């Protein structure tokens with residue numbers, strides 16, 4: 001039985017990856033320090049013999065006994081609010097964390113796949129973003145802690161590949177959504193749905209003309225699974241190119257939830273990218289992958305998930321009062 005270590009295994013993406021590898025018949029070790037991950041996301045796996053959970057911070061030395069075939073490094077805070085609340089951990093997991101994962105991979109002769117991000121392109125001057133674009137990132141801005149950690153992570157990964165011959169894969173993940181996203185992580189989709197469920201106005205930042213392209217979790221997981229098993233070493237964008245302005249997205253959420261609240265406008269956060277759309281010809285060619293789930297279908301499933309959460313989570317004021325964190 002092949003063995004895979006998934007760091008950030010209790011997080012939104014990590015937990016869905018755990019499910020997928022279990023389904024494919026792997027032995028799965030999920031590792032998480034639970035700063036942003038949630039045990040609820042993987043509770044259903046604890047009864048399985050081929051599933052283990054290590055409560056551990058990957059920024060510290062990682063010990064895994066026995067053989068290991070694959071390591072997926074998905075531990076990291078991943079929302080602009082999280083970068084502002086926990087900036088040092090964000091930097092550490094992308095730098096010390098990847099160093100530990102790569103060292104472990106070298107020792108175990110395991111293949112590593114790292115979760116990189118469209119944030120490596122910063123506020124992009126090339127549209128849609130191709131993998132050969134080097135990006136436009138402000139290293140000292142509020143997003144710098146995430147963007148630069150992820151850029152460093154890519155550099156470190158390529159160095160271990162070139163210098164030590166470690167087998168590596170790099171996925172650049174664009175905005176992804178679906179069940180198990182944290183309701184209060186500040187990202188636009190849970191923010192809008194949370195506001196609709198609490199009967200609050202929907203807060204669009206800026207004039208709403210900035211764009212994003214949202215990929216449903218199942219599509220992302222399929223792309224990552226294919227990339228891991230491919231022999232392609234350079235970064236591959238995985239995302240859904242269906243681009244929409246945040247203003248139009250707010251209207252879609254109003255329709256989806258049937259809320260009678262208004263859309264209101266607040267200042268744009270500093271360094272908020274104006275446009276984002278993945279160019280995915282590489283993924284199509286190399287992995288035979290493209291997204292299959294429309295936003296309409298994906299949003300329906302995601303809305304059902306958010307509706308099933310407790311009142312306590314929905315009204316966790318300390319967590320959804322984002323204004324005190326955002327730098328504009």
Ligand code: UDP
Nearest residue numbers: 080186187188189191203204205210246272
């Ligand atoms: N946004 C918004 N209202 C909110 C939260 C976010 O208008 O309550 C905007 C944000 O300014 C950005 C877009 O939605 O332009 C996506 O933000 P998110 O935090 O989801 O992630 P990003 O793609 O910026 O990393």
